[in-house]
Amino acid sequence: MNEPQTDIEHRSRAAFDDSVTALDGATRSRLARARELALAEARRRSGPWQSTWLPVGAAAAAAVAALLLWRGDESGSGVDPAMVALEEFDIATAGEDLEMLDEDPAFYAWATGEPVDGVG
Amino acid sequence: MVAPVPVAGSVTLFAPTLLQHERGKARETAVDRERALERFLAGVEGRAYRIAQISLRDHDEALDAVQDAMIRLARKYAGRPEEQWRPLFYRILRNRITDCARRRRVRQGVIAWWPGAATADGPPDPVETAVDPAGTPEQQLEGEQLLGRIERALGGLSDRQREAFMLRNFEGLDVAQTAIAMGCSEGSVKTHYFRAVQALQQQLGEWQR
Structure with a gap:
């Protein structure tokens, strides 16, 4: 969080905060309506994923777990089958938004801890 | 916890209970995330509106x-x-603001070009047409005057300086978050912010004590 240092920064922040507090009812109502629309959109987006892809992912993970456990019995390898199954489950159910890579390279770089290149 | 279900031979399979368990967990997570998203939006909407x-x-x-x-x-x-x-x-909002300003410039260009559309007074003064913050006039007068002066001073800054100042000072984003929101390097954010504060200090010098 950025803390104001100079008098200008302090007063600007305070005046801005006051103006937000003083927003009229009609504006607040419009903003609340916008929020509801956004939440409805989030619900709409998460619904199909839950109903379609999660069971598919879980079924795939169960199948992989069964296969690994069965083969594990045959080979006697030291790999923990439960851990492998969980890793496979993560991969199968990870809903990566690859569009993000095209749209926000700077954000992706930040998210992965890389330095962000760019010009101002 | 998931109950292991014995199947043929020595194989142990996490069967339908796994599906039920994971589905229930996902539903719970989705509800939690929706609540978190609602909290976030409710917390940010007023400030975002004022910045826009x-x-x-x-x-x-x-x-x-x-x-x-x-x-x-x-x-x-x-x-x-x-x-x-x-x-x-704020990255998305900034893009929306930029798009909107660009569309407006194109619209104004078309209107200015259209015969008879130009007025003797020229384009309206954006400061004059700015919407005042709401509230009881007497109670808000001082704050409005103060913010009005700040807004006029911000209008004199470059777009990048104004963005850096509003995101860092008004919204309280740190340098890294501001860099993400503005789509530039952290060094650029620091430079724009420093110059913005300097310019505001010059324009509103009487505040300095």
């Missing part, structure tokens, strides 16, 4: 920009970790 309003100097366009940013965040990035929402939201 100062940038666009138009009440309805500012509301539209905030609504678009909210919906796009929910549509594309609601699944991202919560700490990423704020810089992402």
Whole structure:
């Protein structure tokens, strides 16, 4: 969080905060309506994923777990089958938004801890 | 906990209970995330609106920009970790504000070109047409005057300096978050912010004590 240092920064922040507090009812109502629309959109987006892809992912993970456990019995390898199954489950159910890579390279770089290149 | 279900031979399979368990967990997570998203949007909407309003100097366009940013965040990035929402939201909002300002410039260009559309007074003064913050006039007068002067001073800054100042000072984003929101390096953010504060100090010098 950025803390104001100079008098200008302090007063600007305070005046801005006051103006937000003083927003009229009609504006607040419009903003609340916008929020509801956004939440409805989030619900709409998460619904199909839950109903379609999660069971598919879980079924795939169960199948992989069964296969690994069965083969594990045959080979006697030291790999923990439960851990492998969980890793496979993560991969199968990870809903990566690859569009993000095209749209926000700077954000992706930040998210992965890389330095962000760019010009101002 | 998932109950192991014995199947043929020596194989142990996490069968239908796994599906039920994971589905229930996902539903719970989705509800939690929706609540978190609602909290986030409710917390940010007023400030985002004021930032958009100062940038666009138009009440309805500012509301539209905030609504678009909210919906796009929910549509594309609601699944991202919560700490990423704020810089992402302001990145989207900034893009909306830029698009809106660009469309307006094109519109004004067309109107100015159209025969008979130009007025002797020229384009309206954006400061004159700015929407005043709401509230009881007597109680708000001093604050409005103060903020009005700040907004006029911000209008004299470059777009990047104004963005850096509003995101860092008004919204309280740190340098890294501001860099994400503005789509530039952290060094650029520091430079723009420093110059913005300097310019504001010059324009509003009487504040200095």
